[in-house]
Amino acid sequence: MTDSVPEVMEGAREMVLALADDELCIGQNLAWWIAVGPFLEEDLALTSISQDELGHARALYGLLGDDVDALAYGRQAHEYRSAHLTELPCRDWGETLVRHFLYDTAETVRWAALADSSWEALGAVARRALAEERSHLRHASGLLSRLLRTEAGRSQLLPLFDQFTPLACELFELPPGCSHEALLADGVMDRSLSDQRAEWQSAVDDAVASAGYQPQWPADGATTASASGRAGQRSAHFAALHAEMVEVLSLDPTARW
Amino acid sequence: MSRAVPAGVVAAVRRSVSQVCDPEYPEVTIAELGILEGVSSSDCGSTVRIELVPTMLGCPALDVIARDVTDAARRACAGADVSIEVTFVDDPVWTPDRIAPSAVGFLAREYSVAVRSRSAAASCPICGNDALEHRSDFGPTPCRSVEWCPSCRNPIEVVGRVDLPAAMGAAPASPAAMGAAQASPALA
Numbered sequence: 001m002t003d004s005v006p007e008v009m010e011g012a013r014e015m016v017l018a019l020a021d022d023e024l025c026i027g028q029n030l031a032w033w034i035a036v037g038p039f040l041e042e043d044l045a046l047t048s049i050s051q052d053e054l055g056h057a058r059a060l061y062g063l064l065g066d067d068v069d070a071l072a073y074g075r076q077a078h079e080y081r082s083a084h085l086t087e088l089p090c091r092d093w094g095e096t097l098v099r100h101f102l103y104d105t106a107e108t109v110r111w112a113a114l115a116d117s118s119w120e121a122l123g124a125v126a127r128r129a130l131a132e133e134r135s136h137l138r139h140a141s142g143l144l145s146r147l148l149r150t151e152a153g154r155s156q157l158l159p160l161f162d163q164f165t166p167l168a169c170e171l172f173e174l175p176p177g178c179s180h181e182a183l184l185a186d187g188v189m190d191r192s193l194s195d196q197r198a199e200w201q202s203a204v205d206d207a208v209a210s211a212g213y214q215p216q217w218p219a220d221g222a223t224t225a226s227a228s229g230r231a232g233q234r235s236a237h238f239a240a241l242h243a244e245m246v247e248v249l250s251l252d253p254t255a256r257w
Numbered sequence: 258m259s260r261a262v263p264a265g266v267v268a269a270v271r272r273s274v275s276q277v278c279d280p281e282y283p284e285v286t287i288a289e290l291g292i293l294e295g296v297s298s299s300d301c302g303s304t305v306r307i308e309l310v311p312t313m314l315g316c317p318a319l320d321v322i323a324r325d326v327t328d329a330a331r332r333a334c335a336g337a338d339v340s341i342e343v344t345f346v347d348d349p350v351w352t353p354d355r356i357a358p359s360a361v362g363f364l365a366r367e368y369s370v371a372v373r374s375r376s377a378a379a380s381c382p383i384c385g386n387d388a389l390e391h392r393s394d395f396g397p398t399p400c401r402s403v404e405w406c407p408s409c410r411n412p413i414e415v416v417g418r419v420d421l422p423a424a425m426g427a428a429p430a431s432p433a434a435m436g437a438a439q440a441s442p443a444l445a
Contacts, residue, residue: 027315041393041403048395055315055399059347124347128314131350135394135418 008186011178012119013064015188017071018081018175018230019110020060024072025086025238026103027053028245030096038093045139046096049104052132059125073246077239078232083170087235097147098160101140102168102204108133109200110171118187141207148211161208161215169218172197175230194220262298262305266337270305271296273333277325280318281398285363287322291355294346303339305330310351313399319345353417364416370401373417384409394418 030050037043061071085103090096111133114126147153172193174180183189201217208215229235248255274296275288287293287309294308307326311319323343330341354374356364364370365382371389373379380387386408396403396414404413 041395044397044403045393045395048399051315051317051399052313053315055311055313059314121347125314128347128350132313132315132418139394 007179008182008188009119011174011182012122012186012188014081014175014178015183016060016063016122018083020057020064020071021080021082022086022103022171023053023057023060024245025082025241026099027051027057028241029086029089030100032089032091033093033096042093046100049100049136049139052136056125056129056132059129063119063121063125069249073242073249077234077242080234080238080242081175081230081232082234082238083167083173084229084235085164085167085170087229087237087241088164088167089237089241094156095160095164097140097143098157098164099168100136101144101207102161102164103171104133104136104140105203105207106168106171106200108137109196109203113189113191113196116187116190122188144207145210148208154211154213158208158211158213161204161213165204165215166218169197170229172200173230175232262303262339263337264298266334266339267296267298267305269333270307270330270341273329274307274326277322277329280321280325282364282368284367285360287326289357289360291351291357292322293326294349299342304342305334305339306342306344308344308346310349310355311345312351315399356416369411369413371404371413371415373402373415379404379413379415379417381406381409381411381413383411383413389413389415 027050030046030053033043033046033050035043037046057072058068061068065071085099088095088099090099108130111126111130114122115130117123117126144157147157174183174193180193184192197220201215204215275286275293277287277293279285279287279290279292282290290312292309292312294310296305296307298304299306307330309322309326323345327341327343330343334341352374353372354376356372356374361372364372369382371379371382378387379389381389384406386406388408389404389406392403392405392412394402400418401414401416402418404415405411406413
């Protein structure tokens with residue numbers, strides 16, 4: 001990327017921070033499922049995906065500074081940029097599955113848009129992460145398509161789409177201070193966020209169409225209520241999530257694994 | 258102020274870090290597993306640069322591997338005035354194809370762990386049957402999936418998720434194509 005345009009770099013770093021915070025929160029939330037998933041393979045699947053997402057967070061924070069732990073855990077709540085969807089605890093497995101499907105579908109689109117980034121180090125992380133997303137998405141889609149063939153699955157899962165899709169749209173929004181136009185013009189991402197969101201919505205529509213369902217999508221740009229996560233306003237769930245992340249660190253800041 | 262690192266030191270570091278073993282398989286070296294990408298003298302200053310390729314970005318053993326590599330490198334250049342830089346690189350991407358054939362045989366024999374690569378289908382490390390049935394992409398570590406051998410009726414751990422190597426090429430056209438191509442057989 002052209003270092004001669006510092007404001008573009010600054011915007012790109014803000015965007016990467018938001019993506020990293022998404023990964024950190026979703027990874028931490030998925031880790032809750034160890035030993036309590038509905039079946040053994042699902043324990044392993046959700047917590048393996050959790051490890052992957054935390055690894056993606058580490059790689060993204062690593063683009064922003066050397067002290068990854070300080071970036072991940074050491075900020076004030078208002079300095080995080082996570083989308084509120086990722087902060088939801090989702091202690092019901094159906095909720096976790098629908099959130100997982102929406103999130104990993106969105107991630108696949110996001111990583112693809114960054115894979116040829118003019119910020120070469122970001123492009124390398126995106127290509128690396130994209131290679132891991134395939135198994136996440138197959139896991140989510142496989143379970144979703146099977147469960148939507150049953151009445152119980154449809155009645156429990158489909159209402160969750162309308163509950164979560166407005167929140168999920170925030171995944172395609174930028175923190176304040178990022179110029180979307182500049183990120184596109186400078187080649188940090190290769191397609192617009194509204195194009196990315198449209199691609200994601202279409203994939204979600206396709207996944208539930210077989211169940212005769214059509215999610216209610218908010219109009220593009222009409223998700224200001226949920227966009228507060230990107231602006232630094234935390235959801236009600238963040239404090240407990242963050243306290244869990246830093247529990248060991250708070251007890252002993254020098255603890256080593 | 259910039260001093261080159263003597264070639265002998267680089268070679269000694271390379272020999273030493275090549276012998277570092279994987280925390281999960283303590284008899285197999287990171288060189289055999291394809292985790293060690295290269296050892297070179299840095300362009301600027303007296304630094305030996307060691308590049309490692311993570312099997313998965315979320316592998317929890319990365320810190321341990323980096324520590325062991327750093328220790329081995331320091332031992333190798335004791336007395337020499339050089340600094341050590343250990344870096345995990347995102348490019349190239351690790352795939353099971355990077356595992357040396359000798360290590361593939363060892364993992365099968367000693368750990369009953371199979372390896373899936375682009376060049377060879379995974380075969381059962383216990384009975385040799387090469388028609389394993391996929392069970393789950395997610396096994397005991399992020400880099401291992403779970404299969405089932407219908408011949409000897411054992412669950413088999415396989416290094417490499419089923420389509421990780423295939424994902425190295427062109428990015429898939431759409432998330433729908435990635436996700437819907439094949440339903441997970443985990444609930445079969």
